[in-house]
Amino acid sequence: MDRTTNDRGDAAIYSGGYAYEDLYEAVHDGVYNGMPATELGADGWRKPWSGGNGGSCVEAKRLNDGRVALRQSTDPHGPALIYTNHEIATFILGAKAGDADFLLS
Structure with missing residues (x-):
């Protein structure tokens, strides 16, 4: 190394x-992957999308350094997954292009 x-x-x-x-x-x-979401604060969490799933949504929060935290809305005290801006942008662009469609079938 x-x-x-x-x-x-x-x-x-x-x-x-x-x-x-x-x-x-x-x-x-x-800030680390899997940390308790509550340690990132209560403010700033958003549900960028929702559907007919009874309120079970993924919530996202942009961190001060540009990274993005994701958590399960039904478990706001649970773990937060931390992604770089590049990682989340790549995922979103890929999903829009149909690269994640296999998750729906």
Whole structure:
């Protein structure tokens, strides 16, 4: 592994050409994948879509650094999944293009 800095000047760890920046940032700022959603605060959570599912929705929150947190609306105290802006944009664009249609069948 090689420790260096990324384009923002933050430390990053590289192994086999892959940057573990997200892991470093999670440790650095206290926000990590699977953390209790309540630790991200009660304000700012939105239901970007909803359907006839009885109120069981995914809620999203944009974090100060641009990352996006997702949680289950029926379990607001449960875990939050943390995605980079690039990861969430890639997923949304792929879903719009039909790449996630297999999840519906």
